[in-house]
Amino acid sequence: MIINFILDGKAIKEDIDPCLRLVDYLKLCNHDGARYGCGEGECGACSVLLNGESALSCLVLMGSLEGKNVLSIEGFKNTNQYKIIEKCFLKANAIQCGYCTPGMVMATFALLLKKPHPTKNEIQVGLSGNLCRCTGYVAIRKAVMMAGEENIQWTLNF
């Protein structure tokens, strides 16, 4: 099935099996940031932005992407906004094994787009779909807090 969608700012027109999941598609085109963790929408390691909202790519079938806009961490990592989140994660020691980190970063960006200065509770809700198997939640929350203190207009236009 020919599917037209936008991936990381680029228009894609490709003959894809509509029942392939987005997380699998990303892997097959060497976008390795989104991890296949649980495969059932529990862990958030495969988080991407779908039309600007946080989404779990293991639950999205390619056929449903017609006309949609997908942002993976590969598309986000070269932006200034990413650099700010990265800096905060490094400063707060918010990374241990790193498995959950791409998903955490994408969930953080999705949260900051809606709530540029999130409260502790808003962070808890915004990142509620992302598990850290090293249980580094305190440091991760601190990193998001720090990103929320930055004076920046978080935007999808880059």
Next chain:
Amino acid sequence: MDAKFLNPKTLEEALILLNNEECIPLAGGTDLVVKNRKESPLHPLDFPHPLIFVGNIKELHSITVSDGLYHIGACITHNEIIDSPLIDEDFKKPFKDIASFPLRNQGSIGGNIANASPVGDSLPLLYVLDAQIVLVSLKKKRIVPISEFIIGPGKTIREKDELITEILVPPAPYSYWRKVSQKGTNSIGKVSLFATRSFKDKKLNCFKLAAGGLGAKVKRDISYENHLLGLTVEEFKEEKEMIISHYLSIFSAIDDPRASKEYKLQVITNLLNDFLKEE
């Protein structure tokens, strides 16, 4: 269009496709995609019938209020309900307890109903409020109460050519909601209770209560609710133990992988106590 994945843009187009062949409606995919996943990633999933993706049908994406009822489109996501200024705060409580933030961006109210899980988080609320499910096919439209729509775990009376288009449901002011699960909202619920009561002129004029997770279906006893109406505030307080023992006598629970029946009955006793003690 690929034969195994149909992508209609309008309701009419969808109904024509459903009239032609049996399809599985796909909305957010939060249950359907998980159920049909394979052991090994990187391969397309297989489904027993073609999928019909309803997420692009504009008619299914609105929330309006008329005649005192919310008209909630089947594809409205849990987060859209939570963010809607039209919907009252108590109504939103169960939706805030559904899974995690990104999953609430994807899952829909229509999907939660059609999935007919015994632990569907929105179901006790919809039972208490006597929600009406609007089913439309090319030939007819019918409106069915949720208690008749769901007939068992994963089973509904939706016919193959029908689509849930919207849910008609009144607001839920002054309502009680608790979901008990392993780890907050993220885990599948073990037991849940949605209930509401109110007094007018010091007499009970509304009492409705539904429990989820105990058995195959959400449980509610409407004739008992009606029997309680008219009690004074004092009588109601005195009846508390009787009310709890009545519900325990009709609530049979079954063991499931998440909890034993003994555990469930203890939890529901605690929740009933909690609800009845609230001023």
